[in-house]
Amino acid sequence: MTSTIIVGILFAAIILYGAIKSFKNIRNNSCPGCSGGCSQSQRNSCKKMRLEK
Amino acid sequence: MKIGLAGNPNSGKTTLFNAITGKTEYVGNWAGVTVDKKEANLKREYNKNKITIVDLPGAYSIAPFTNEEAIARDFVLGEKPDAIINIIDASNLERSLFFTTQLLELDIPVVIALNKIDILRKHGESIDLEGLSKDLHCEVVSVVANEGEGLKELLSRSIDSADKKTQASPDFSGKGTEGEDQARQAFVKEIITGTFITKRKANEITFSDKVDRIVASPYLGLPIFALIMWGVYSFSINGLGGFLSGYVNDTLFGVVVPDFLNGFFETIGVNTLLQSLIIDGAIGGVGAVIGFLPLIMVLFFCLALLEDSGYMSRVAVVMDRYFKRIGLSGKSVIPMIVGTGCSIPGVMAARTIEDDNERIVTIMLTPFVPCSAKLPIIALMAVVFFPGQSWVFPSMYLIAGVLIIIGGLLLKKILKFESTSTFILELPEYKIPSLKHAFRQMIKQAKSFIIKASTIILVMNTVVWFMQSYSWNFQLATDQNTSILAIVGGIIAPLLIPIGFAGWQMAAAILTGFVAKENVVATFAIILISSDAAIHSMSGPLTELFTPVTAFAFLVFNLFTPPCFAAIGAMNAELGSKKWIVRAILFQIGVGYTLAMLITQIGTPLIYGHLATGFIPAVVVALFVAGILYYLIKKGERIS
Amino acid sequence: MPLYKSKPGDTRQIKNVSGNEKIKKFLFSLGCSQGEDITLISILAGNYIISVKNIRYAIDKNMAKAIELV
Numbered sequence: 056m057t058s059t060i061i062v063g064i065l066f067a068a069i070i071l072y073g074a075i076k077s078f079k080n081i082r083n084n085s086c087p088g089c090s091g092g093c094s095q096s097q098r099n100s101c102k103k104m105r106l107e108k
Numbered sequence: 109m110k111i112g113l114a115g116n117p118n119s120g121k122t123t124l125f126n127a128i129t130g131k132t133e134y135v136g137n138w139a140g141v142t143v144d145k146k147e148a149n150l151k152r153e154y155n156k157n158k159i160t161i162v163d164l165p166g167a168y169s170i171a172p173f174t175n176e177e178a179i180a181r182d183f184v185l186g187e188k189p190d191a192i193i194n195i196i197d198a199s200n201l202e203r204s205l206f207f208t209t210q211l212l213e214l215d216i217p218v219v220i221a222l223n224k225i226d227i228l229r230k231h232g233e234s235i236d237l238e239g240l241s242k243d244l245h246c247e248v249v250s251v252v253a254n255e256g257e258g259l260k261e262l263l264s265r266s267i268d269s270a271d272k273k274t275q276a277s278p279d280f281s282g283k284g285t286e287g288e289d290q291a292r293q294a295f296v297k298e299i300i301t302g303t304f305i306t307k308r309k310a311n312e313i314t315f316s317d318k319v320d321r322i323v324a325s326p327y328l329g330l331p332i333f334a335l336i337m338w339g340v341y342s343f344s345i346n347g348l349g350g351f352l353s354g355y356v357n358d359t360l361f362g363v364v365v366p367d368f369l370n371g372f373f374e375t376i377g378v379n380t381l382l383q384s385l386i387i388d389g390a391i392g393g394v395g396a397v398i399g400f401l402p403l404i405m406v407l408f409f410c411l412a413l414l415e416d417s418g419y420m421s422r423v424a425v426v427m428d429r430y431f432k433r434i435g436l437s438g439k440s441v442i443p444m445i446v447g448t449g450c451s452i453p454g455v456m457a458a459r460t461i462e463d464d465n466e467r468i469v470t471i472m473l474t475p476f477v478p479c480s481a482k483l484p485i486i487a488l489m490a491v492v493f494f495p496g497q498s499w500v501f502p503s504m505y506l507i508a509g510v511l512i513i514i515g516g517l518l519l520k521k522i523l524k525f526e527s528t529s530t531f532i533l534e535l536p537e538y539k540i541p542s543l544k545h546a547f548r549q550m551i552k553q554a555k556s557f558i559i560k561a562s563t564i565i566l567v568m569n570t571v572v573w574f575m576q577s578y579s580w581n582f583q584l585a586t587d588q589n590t591s592i593l594a595i596v597g598g599i600i601a602p603l604l605i606p607i608g609f610a611g612w613q614m615a616a617a618i619l620t621g622f623v624a625k626e627n628v629v630a631t632f633a634i635i636l637i638s639s640d641a642a643i644h645s646m647s648g649p650l651t652e653l654f655t656p657v658t659a660f661a662f663l664v665f666n667l668f669t670p671p672c673f674a675a676i677g678a679m680n681a682e683l684g685s686k687k688w689i690v691r692a693i694l695f696q697i698g699v700g701y702t703l704a705m706l707i708t709q710i711g712t713p714l715i716y717g718h719l720a721t722g723f724i725p726a727v728v729v730a731l732f733v734a735g736i737l738y739y740l741i742k743k744g745e746r747i748s
Numbered sequence: 749m750p751l752y753k754s755k756p757g758d759t760r761q762i763k764n765v766s767g768n769e770k771i772k773k774f775l776f777s778l779g780c781s782q783g784e785d786i787t788l789i790s791i792l793a794g795n796y797i798i799s800v801k802n803i804r805y806a807i808d809k810n811m812a813k814a815i816e817l818v
Contacts, residue, residue: 058376066386070570073563080564084677085452086624087563169777173770202801203779289776310802311759311787317797317804324792425806429794437808438795462770530771531808535797 110160110187111150111266114180114211115195116204117166118536120223122146124195124253125163128154128263132552134453135545138421139166139534140442140460143176143453145183154263162189168203170210175459184214191217191270193262198228198235198250199537201304205296208244209278217269218246221262225250227539236303243299245276254545316537320422329426338502340414344407345487346498352402353487357644361395388637389573393630394561396643400484400629405554408480411448412549416541420445421533428531434516437461437531440470444512447477449553451675454479455682465525471682472519472692473512475671476699478504480553481560481625482667488629488643492650493659504667507703511668515699518737524744560624568620568627572634576616588635606726607665607701608658608708618665624672657711658720661704669700702733751788752796752812759787760817767814778805780815 073087080087113121117139126133129148134141142165150159164183165176172178184192194211196204201222211218222228222235241248247265251258282291323332344350366387373383414420423445428438439461447454454474461467478486490500575593578585585591589612597612597619604615613635620627629643636649643650654662670676670693680689705726712720720726754760762784765772779801780786787799796812798805 056377059379059382062373062376062378062386063382066382066390069562070567073567077564077567081674081677084674084681086450086672086674087559168774171773171777173774173777200801200803203803206777206779289773290781293776293779293781306802308802310785310799311757313757313789317789320792320797321790324795326793329793421806425795425797426793428806428808432794432808438806530767530811531795531806532774532811533806535804535806537804 109157109191109267109270110162110189111191111193111270112162112164112184112189113193113195114164114184114207115166116168116197116200116207118534119166119195119197119200119204120253121166121195122163124193124221124223124251124259125161127253127256128259129161132548132555133163134446134449134552135549136415136420136446137418137536137539138415138424138442139536140176140457141446142166143179143456143459145179150263154260155267159267167207169207174462184211184216189216190273191219191266193219193221193266195221195223195253198222198225199231199233201235202296202300205244205299206292209292209296212244212246212275213277215275215277217266217272217275219262219266219269220244220246220248221253221258222248222250223253225258226252226255227537231306231308233304233306233308235305239303240299243303244278254542314537316418316535319538320535323419324422324425326429329422333423333426336414336419337505340410341407341501341505342498344410345403345490345501347406349403349406350487352406353400354491356402357396357399361391361399365391365395384577385570385573389569389634390566392637393569393572393627393634394566396488396629396633397484397561397565397626398558399644400487401554401557403487404480404483404557405550407483408449408553409546409550412546413541413543415445416539416545418536418538421535424533425535430513431516434469434513435520435525436466436469436516438533439531440466440473443470443474444477447474447479449480451475451477451479451671452678455675455678458682465523468683468688469516469519469523471679472695473515475675475679475696476508476511476515476668478508478667479625479671479675480557481672484626484629485621485666486663488632488650489659489663491644492646492648493654493656495646504663507664508667511699511703515695518741519695522740522744561626564624565626565630568623569630569634572616572620572627572631576635593635605722606709606729607661607704608712608720608722608726609662609665610721611653613653614662621666622670622673624674625666628666655712655716657715658708660711661707664707665700665704667700668696668703670696698733698736702730705729749817750813751786751798751815751817752809754788754817756788756790759785762786763816763818765815767811771811771814775815778803786815786817 076087113125115121122133122135122142125131125146126135128150130151131148133146142163144165146163147160150161162183164180167177167180170181172181192211194208208220237248237250247269249258249262249265251262278295280291280295282288322328369387369391424438424441427441431437431440442460443454443457446457451474455471458467458470458474461470486501486504494500572593576588576591578592579590580592588594593616594612597616601612601615617628617631620631632650633643636643676693679692683689683692708720709723709726762780762782764782765775765780784800789797789799789804795806795808798807
């Protein structure tokens with residue numbers, strides 16, 4: 056029983072970490088590990104540039 | 109303290125950035141690889157204090173020509189870094205100094221890094237560093253960024269300069285007048301005559317030029333490109349990479365890892381359900397994807413070598429005439445080449461295109477190029493349904509090429525735009541590709557693949573395992589067909605009938621593919637784990653779901669419908685309006701769906717002599733698509 | 749005479765650059781401006797390979813038409 060709980064908690068922690076990381080990355084139009092995507096400030100500057108046109 | 113890296117395109121800014129921060133940003137031997145600014149901390153070995161280094165897109169002048177050049181301008185003018193390191197490709201000194209003199213006028217301390225000094229020496233040229241430094245009133249340091257030569261000195265001098273907080277402007281008459289640019293040019297010329305010694309003549313036909321005459325010739329250009337790509341892919345996929353992947357799939361994740369973990373969990377007495385979740389769900393799914401890692405590593409090693417040689421710019425030149433026919437130019441080739449790694453930087457690389465219509469069309473077409481995440485799907489289907497046949501991978505890239513041309517033509521007809529942009533591209537000199545560089549790029553790709561597998565793919569696999577193990581009332585599903593996954597998949601499954609895909613399993617795999625394309629493989633691995641044979645075996649459970657023809661159609665569907673969410677997000681950010689992203693997604697769905705449908709419905713009677721499932725609905729859909737196309741093209745004509 | 753009419757291997761001075769202001773400015777920043785030497789290296793796949801300040805560029809025919817040589 057204890058081993059189930061320990062393994063369960065460990066696994067849940069890994070999944071939670073992965074989920075948070077993925078969520079953050081997708082918000083910046085990227086995947087975890089990818090070098091693409093842009094930050095919020097860069098997105099704003101893109102938008103500004105488009106409005107200037 | 110903040111230090112910005114500025115300079116002409118392809119002068120080595122990102123190489124320097126990676127060297128002094130320890131990052132592994134994408135580097136390529138052509139102009140316009142970096143299209144966004146990137147920030148990171150300086151390695152502590154150079155300075156103990158916290159110093160932020162900002163890598164900027166290349167620019168030829170402070171007045172922006174394209175969107176990414178404007179990013180460099182906005183940063184130096186708006187965020188006022190404490191110092192600017194101006195990187196100059198030493199062989200291109202005269203052109204680079206035009207931008208340098210503009211940077212010197214901002215009252216921000218500037219230090220010049222003369223990069224690629226080794227190549228300069230090889231050409232028998234030399235630069236008088238002291239003279240240059242005196243003329244420009246700033247420090248000049250010679251470096252070789254990719255070997256790490258001179259970096260310590262460059263940084264210590266940059267930090268010292270930053271402390272001075274001021275920069276003397278270059279001294280020439282004619283500032284603020286209409287002829288300022290000419291005066292600046294004359295000033296640069298004067299400096300060059302005093303400091304730059306060269307024996308080379310600008311009109312000399314070099315070895316590079318001779319190679320260009322062959323690889324970019326009107327008739328041989330395209331066949332040579334096709335041959336090189338075929339060679340790279342067949343070596344990586346059918347050769348070394350495929351061999352290593354086979355081993356990892358069959359032995360490591362097929363037997364060794366599950367056996368070890370099962371034994372381990374049984375010894376310590378873990379609940380069997382949790383054991384199943386971890387081994388069948390997490391390891392089973394992630395393992396099916398990780399198995400293709402060696403293949404991807406070998407492929408990206410080869411591509412990095414090719415890229416580093418300087419060949420890719422020539423591909424843009426060769427493709428220009430074909431792309432002109434669909435209203436684009438050779439510039440659109442570069443986002444597509446970047447897209448072979450990942451569609452996100454590919455879509456972003458479209459910023460180097462000045463013309464708005466061309467940029468939009470390029471953004472819509474770039475995701476058609478199979479990215480690295482799609483390779484496991486191709487590899488899986490190739491192994492199961494077309495074993496030993498080397499045409500499957502090249503055919504996907506060929507179809508991508510054909511779809512880009514057809515898609516471009518359709519968009520040109522529908523959107524009715526005249527191409528106004530002109531094509532101009534710097535051609536770097538050929539060089540012997542660096543193995544060190546290729547190795548670094550390969551490790552970077554492997555790292556990103558593993559991170560992806562252990563985060564987003566792992567999470568999705570866990571979700572998929574739960575959904576296929578439980579039914580709606582949160583009871584363990586006795587029959588997989590009553591599971592949550594079956595019901596969710598069942599909702600969109602009817603839409604896939606015209607393509608000949610019957611079953612919720614395909615729908616479920618396709619859905620998870622939108623989170624990350626590798627999930628298509630992982631989801632099959634989880635759903636089909638109950639069967640005895642592994643999914644990538646030839647007589648395995650996949651053969652019950654597909655015939656070779658529908659398997660091919662399934663591949664086409666996954667590759668040429670919209671990319672993953674993250675890439676759709678990047679398209680959205682770059683297109684900049686709801687209207688365009690909706691159009692782009694509808695366009696991509698239309699293209700991928702129609703092609704997959706045609707393959708099933710035409711291929712099945714041709715090869716097996718009977719009609720495929722969903723023939724009648726397919727005819728209806730085909731008529732509908734034809735009707736919409738006719739309407740859109742007519743509408744386009746009316747507008748013009 | 750415009751650049752696109754010159755022969756591969758020819759080196760001449762630029763007389764002027766026509767076209768819109770933005771492209772003119774861009775070419776200027778590359779050093780493609782009045783009085784500068786320009787060499788046509790070769791014509792490949794419909795593009796003109798030129799050498800300015802010993803740097804190679806590929807430009808298309810429209811741009812080659814816009815550059816007038818002495």
